[in-house]
Each structure stands twice: as structure tokens, then as C-alpha cells.
Amino acid sequence: MKKIFFFSDVHLGLHDTQREQEKEQRLLSFLTYVQKHAEQVIILGDLFDYWFEYKYVIPRGYHHVLSKLGTMAHSGITIHYLAGNHDYWLKDFFPNDLGIPVYKDPVSMELRKKKFYLHHGDGLALNDTGYRILKKILRSRISIFLYSLVHPDWTAPIARGSSHKSREFTGNKDYGETDGMLLFATDKINEGYDFVIMGHRHTPLKKKIGKGRYINLGDWITHSTYGVFDGKKFELKKWK
Numbered sequence: 001m002k003k004i005f006f007f008s009d010v011h012l013g014l015h016d017t018q019r020e021q022e023k024e025q026r027l028l029s030f031l032t033y034v035q036k037h038a039e040q041v042i043i044l045g046d047l048f049d050y051w052f053e054y055k056y057v058i059p060r061g062y063h064h065v066l067s068k069l070g071t072m073a074h075s076g077i078t079i080h081y082l083a084g085n086h087d088y089w090l091k092d093f094f095p096n097d098l099g100i101p102v103y104k105d106p107v108s109m110e111l112r113k114k115k116f117y118l119h120h121g122d123g124l125a126l127n128d129t130g131y132r133i134l135k136k137i138l139r140s141r142i143s144i145f146l147y148s149l150v151h152p153d154w155t156a157p158i159a160r161g162s163s164h165k166s167r168e169f170t171g172n173k174d175y176g177e178t179d180g181m182l183l184f185a186t187d188k189i190n191e192g193y194d195f196v197i198m199g200h201r202h203t204p205l206k207k208k209i210g211k212g213r214y215i216n217l218g219d220w221i222t223h224s225t226y227g228v229f230d231g232k233k234f235e236l237k238k239w240k
């Protein structure tokens with residue numbers, strides 16, 4: 001019986017070439033396994049540390065992973081890609097060229113008769129109004145349009161630098177993010193969801209809340225964790 005796989009926060013492109021090559025190999029070996037056992041795959045955001053696509057240009061350096069995902073989708077595996085805060089600027093490359101639908105907002109899905117709520121996890125901190133305002137600005141049509149006018153060789157290094165800084169900055173401050181995500185998950189489970197799945201925190205977690213479960217998928221920078229659902233139980237596993 002085929003299964004449904006979940007993963008998030010690979011942050012491809014984050015480190016130097018050597019570390020990135022190691023991470024890419026680790027992810028590709030996982031995807032080869034998934035290809036054999038999956039009916040569906042759900043990516044919960046931040047697959048890339050930086051992604052901005054133009055009409056005729058996509059970022060360089062990810063071609064092995066892109067072609068792997070494309071092959072998987074082509075072979076009949078349904079892949080859903082929910083954008084995170086680092087790869088929010090996806091356009092039509094994934095749906096049109098790879099056959100992978102992209103979601104810009106949290107989604108609810110019924111999988112094997114269970115109700116799933118899928119959310120990358122950003123913007124749920126309890127006292128981070130600054131981020132919520134920044135999120136609106138960065139995602140506005142006008143900002144995206146203006147950014148797209150700049151040559152890709154100029155925007156990519158700037159964006160990569162600022163994505164590093166933002167991670168160091170958020171990593172050093174406590175915005176009550178863990179609590180905010182847990183509260184959010186609790187609300188959703190009380191609304192009737194069986195599973196609430198998130199990423200973004202880079203810390204794997206599986207928690208029973210009432211009759212439901214809140215799962216945080218962890219990351220592929222240090223944990224290499226993923227979720228697998230067989231229709232009955234949801235397991236949070238570590239890829240070795």
C-alpha cells in the first residue's frame with residue numbers, strides 16, 4: 001500500500017557549495033525512496049532558501065532536485081507544494097513545467113478520509129507584528145513587480161544575504177513562535193481537524209491534542225525528518 005509523504009525546510013542554497021552538495025545528495029536519496037513508496041508527496045515550504053522566478057528565468061543551482069521532482073510527478077505521484085516564507089515567490093514554473101501545483105496559502109485537505117490542515121507555520125508568533133507587516137509588503141504585487149525589473153544576477157545575492165540575516169535575527173529572538181503555532185494547531189483540532197502539519201520551526205515535534213495530532217516536520221539542515229501517513233497512523237521519521 002502506497003503512502004503519503006511530507007517534508008519541509010530543506011533550504012536549498014543556504015550554505016557553501018560543499019554542504020549544499022551533501023544536503024542535495026541526502027534529499028535525492030530520500031526522494032528516490034519516496035518515489036517507490038509514495039502515492040502523494042506534500043512539500044510544506046522553504047524547499048529553497050531563496051526562490052524568485054521571472055517569466056523566462058528560474059534560479060540556478062537546483063536542477064537535480066527540480067528534475068527529480070518533475071520525474072516523480074510525471075510518473076503519476078501527486079505532489080503538492082505549499083510555499084513557505086523563503087520560497088513564497090513561486091509563479092507558474094512548478095505547475096506548468098513540472099506538473100506540481102503550488103499553494104500560496106494554508107490548505108485543508110482530506111487524505112484517506114482524515115482531515116488535514118497544512119500550514120508552513122510563519123506569521124503565527126504571538127508578538128511579531130513587525131514580521132506580519134513585512135510579510136504584507138514583501139508579498140504585495142507592486143513589490144514583486146518592482147523586484148522583477150532588477151537583473152537576476154543582482155537580486156539573487158542580495159536576497160540570499162538578507163535571508164541569512166533574517167534567520168539569524170529571528171533565531172536569536174523569542175517571538176513566542178512555538179506557542180503561537182501550538183495555539184493555532186489546537187484551535188484547528190478543536191474545529192475538527194485530525195492532523196495539523198507545519199514546518200518553519202526547524203524542530204521536529206509530534207503532539208497529541210484532544211483527538212488530533214499536531215506535527216512539526218523539523219528540517220533537512222540538521223534533522224532530515226519527514227512525515228509519513230498510511231491512512232491510519234502518522235509517523236515522524238528521520239532519514240538515514
Ligand SMILES: [Mn+2]
Pocket residue numbers: 045046084085086120122199200201
Ligand atoms: Mn520558514
